[in-house]
Amino acid sequence: MNHDVFIQKIEKIYQEFKQHDASQSDRIARYRNIESESAELLNILIRAKQAKNILEIGTSTGYSTLWLANATKATGGHVTTLEIDEARTNIAKANAFSFELNEWIDFKVTDAKAYLNECADEFDFILVDAERDAYCDYWLDLQRLLKANGGLMIVDNVISHAHEVEKFIEVVKQHPSFISTTLAVGAGLFIVTKIA
Secondary structure, three states: OOHHHHHHHHHHHHHHHHHHHHOOOOHHHOOOOOOHHHHHHHHHHHHHHOOOEEEEEOOOOOHHHHHHHHHHHHHOOEEEEEEOOHHHHHHHHHHHHHOOOHHHEEEEEOOHHHHHHHOOOOEOEEEEOOOHHHHHHHHHHHHHHEOOOOOEEEEEOOOOOHHHHHHHHHHHHHOOOEEEEEEOOOOOEEEEEEOO
16 A cells, blocks of 8 residues: 555545444543654654564553554554553554555554563554553653664653653653653654663
8 A cells, every 4th residue: 555545545544443433422432542743753653763673651542553553554563562451452453564565564452561561572653542541650661662873752641741751751751861852743642762
C-alpha cells in the first residue's frame, strides 16, 4: 500500500473512531485515539530518526499503531504495542491486517507496568498514551528502556489533561539524563529525549 492510499484509508478509519467516541457517554467505552495531526507527526519523527524498535503503551483500537507501523515499515523496524483490553486489541489486529501492516506489529494483551518491569529490550521510540495516573509508575522502567543518546519518548494528552500529567512531567524534567518540551499539537505532546 503506497503512502497516498494509506492516508486516504487512515482518514476514513479516524472518522469512524471519532463517530464512535461521540456516541459514547462513558469515557471508558470511548476509544480515545490520538489526534490525526499528532499521529502524523509521530510517523514523520520515526522516519526522520530512522527508529527501528518502537514501543507503544496503549494500543486502544490501533489508530496510532497503524501510523507507527507505517513508519517502521519504511525504516525496517518493528512496533511492540501494549493494551490491557483484549477486545480492543482484536479490533487493532483486524485494522493492522486490513492495512497490510500486521507483520510489523507485535500485539501484547498485558498490563503495561508488568510488561515494562520484565522487559529487557531497548527502544528507539516510545509512545505513551494510556491511563495517565500510571505514568509515574512507569517512569523507572521507561528510563531504563529508552535508548541512550537520542531515544525519543512521546506522551500524548499533556495539554488537554495537563492536571493529570503534571507530576509526571515535573519528575521527567528534573532528571539530568533527559531533555523535554511540550508541543501544542493535537491534545498536546510531551517530547522527551534521552541525552545520556
